[in-house]
Amino acid sequence: MGTAEHVTRTALLDAGVALASLRSLHQLSVNDLVKQAGVAKGTFYVHFADRTSYLVALHRRFHDELWTRISTATSTLPPGPERLHRSITAYLDGCLDQPATRAILFDAHSEPALRDHVNGRNTQSIKVLSIDLRASGIARPSEKAHLVVAMTVEIALSESRAGRRLGALRSALFEFVAASPT
Amino acid sequence: MGTAEHVTRTALLDAGVALASLRSLHQLSVNDLVKQAGVAKGTFYVHFADRTSYLVALHRRFHDELWTRISTATSTLPPGPERLHRSITAYLDGCLDQPATRAILFDAHSEPALRDHVNGRNTQSIKVLSIDLRASGIARPSEKAHLVVAMTVEIALSESRAGRRLGALRSALFEFVAASPT
DNA sequence: TGTACATCAGTGAACGCGCGTTCACTGATGTAC
DNA sequence: TGTACATCAGTGAACGCGCGTTCACTGATGTAC
Numbered sequence: 001m002g003t004a005e006h007v008t009r010t011a012l013l014d015a016g017v018a019l020a021s022l023r024s025l026h027q028l029s030v031n032d033l034v035k036q037a038g039v040a041k042g043t044f045y046v047h048f049a050d051r052t053s054y055l056v057a058l059h060r061r062f063h064d065e066l067w068t069r070i071s072t073a074t075s076t077l078p079p080g081p082e083r084l085h086r087s088i089t090a091y092l093d094g095c096l097d098q099p100a101t102r103a104i105l106f107d108a109h110s111e112p113a114l115r116d117h118v119n120g121r122n123t124q125s126i127k128v129l130s131i132d133l134r135a136s137g138i139a140r141p142s143e144k145a146h147l148v149v150a151m152t153v154e155i156a157l158s159e160s161r162a163g164r165r166l167g168a169l170r171s172a173l174f175e176f177v178a179a180s181p182t
Numbered sequence: 183m184g185t186a187e188h189v190t191r192t193a194l195l196d197a198g199v200a201l202a203s204l205r206s207l208h209q210l211s212v213n214d215l216v217k218q219a220g221v222a223k224g225t226f227y228v229h230f231a232d233r234t235s236y237l238v239a240l241h242r243r244f245h246d247e248l249w250t251r252i253s254t255a256t257s258t259l260p261p262g263p264e265r266l267h268r269s270i271t272a273y274l275d276g277c278l279d280q281p282a283t284r285a286i287l288f289d290a291h292s293e294p295a296l297r298d299h300v301n302g303r304n305t306q307s308i309k310v311l312s313i314d315l316r317a318s319g320i321a322r323p324s325e326k327a328h329l330v331v332a333m334t335v336e337i338a339l340s341e342s343r344a345g346r347r348l349g350a351l352r353s354a355l356f357e358f359v360a361a362s363p364t
Numbered sequence: 365t366g367t368a369c370a371t372c373a374g375t376g377a378a379c380g381c382g383c384g385t386t387c388a389c390t391g392a393t394g395t396a397c
Numbered sequence: 398t399g400t401a402c403a404t405c406a407g408t409g410a411a412c413g414c415g416c417g418t419t420c421a422c423t424g425a426t427g428t429a430c
Contacts, residue, residue: 008406008407023294024292024293024294025292026208026292027294029382029383029384030383030384030385031382031383031384039407039408040407040408040409041384041385041408041409041410042385042386042387042407042408042409042410043406043407043408044384044385045384045385045386046405046406046407046408047406050384050385051383051384051385106291106292107292109288110206110207110208110288110289110292111206112205112206112209139357140350140353140354140357143350143351143353143354144354144357144358146336146340146351146354147333147336147337147351147354147355147358150332150333150335150336151329151332151333153332154328154329154332155329158328168322168325169325169328169329171322171325172322172325172326172328172329173329175321175322175326175362175363176326176329176358176359176361176362179358179361179362179363180357180358180361181357181361190373190374211415211416211417212416212417212418213415213416213417221374221375222374222375222376223375223376223377223417223418224374224375224376224377224418224419224420225373225374225375225376226417226418227417227418227419228372228373228374228375229373232417232418233416233417233418
């Protein structure tokens with residue numbers, strides 16, 4: 001297989017996701033992680049150089065999964081309002097499927113080790129979104145993209161808390177975007 | 183005066199503000215605080231029951247100051263687009279004046295002790311804003327208020343990072359709101 | 365004015381605790397011959 | 398097929414460290430008489 005050698009590593013990351021849905025990221029201790037994963041404490045350091053590397057890996061896995069979903073949903077579309085709509089929907093549905101959403105979106109940027117990674121992902125999202133906004137002919141596409149990302153994250157957090165899609169919030173976001181001056 | 187007895191307490195809170203502008207809230211240790219304030223460690227516990235109470239006090243002071251500014255700026259106005267504009271402007275200018283903005287808005291909600299307080303302030307803001315949106319005849323005022331708060335916080339963070347007003351972002355927000363269907 | 369006492373913000377050494385990290389060791393698996 | 402050896406994920410006791418919190422004490426200030 002070639003994957004068998006990563007079973008324990010994956011188990012540790014899964015343990016992090018499980019615990020992150022209960023506590024904040026900062027409270028995720030190596031003690032808790034190995035207990036949840038059912039391995040010895042030393043095993044943690046077989047797979048990760050330190051706690052920081054682990055958090056980076058957790059963050060990366062979360063966003064890679066999201067990114068895959070969004071790419072799949074939008075790959076055949078040209079930039080424009082339709083792609084914008086599908087990107088945001090794929091992002092929100094993807095977040096709702098991941099139990100660690102609250103921890104990653106809420107806590108990650110106040111973890112010093114992750115701040116740069118979070119900012120990087122954010123900048124990338126803003127860039128992609130601003131292409132769609134520009135293609136839609138909307139004024140101030142960069143700034144609007146910045147705000148659309150903020151709104152989308154907020155909706156993802158609300159939905160994650162509620163445990164279901166919040167259609168009214170999504171509609172409010174799309175109304176803002178659709179009505180924006182061109 | 184009657185305030186002299188709070189000099190040390192205020193010094194401790196000021197120390198927190200100074201340090202929070204450098205590190206994350208979670209890294210704010212009692213050791214650091216008393217060192218920065220120039221008092222002994224035991225003094226901390228003369229004024230605060232524990233670290234949690236201190237953080238709550240820090241958070242409260244931040245928001246009380248903001249709230250005062252907003253009230254002053256809007257007290258004579260009836261609900262509507264003008265009051266909405268002034269509220270948001272007062273909020274953003276107030277945040278820009280407080281060095282702890284990044285720490286409070288970014289880190290506070292992932293500090294378990296503060297989560298309830300943060301959610302309370304947020305709910306209150308959404309309520310107030312939705313009155314203005316409703317008075318402006320905008321559709322889905324509650325949901326829009328939710329999103330406007332998210333955008334405003336995001337702008338406050340960006341401005342706090344930049345150290346100055348970001349007019350283009352503010353304009354983008356006001357365009358979203360002004361153009362929204364009624 | 366002088367003396368005795370009460371108050372209480374401030375002190376800092378000491379505490380137990382849980383943390384992240386290390387490392388000598390184990391034991392299952394694969395390879396060489 | 399059987400034996401000797403190498404590899405390496407996994408183990409868990411032990412470590413030093415910094416944390417939040419405690420508490421017996423200090424010493425300046427105010428009050429009583």
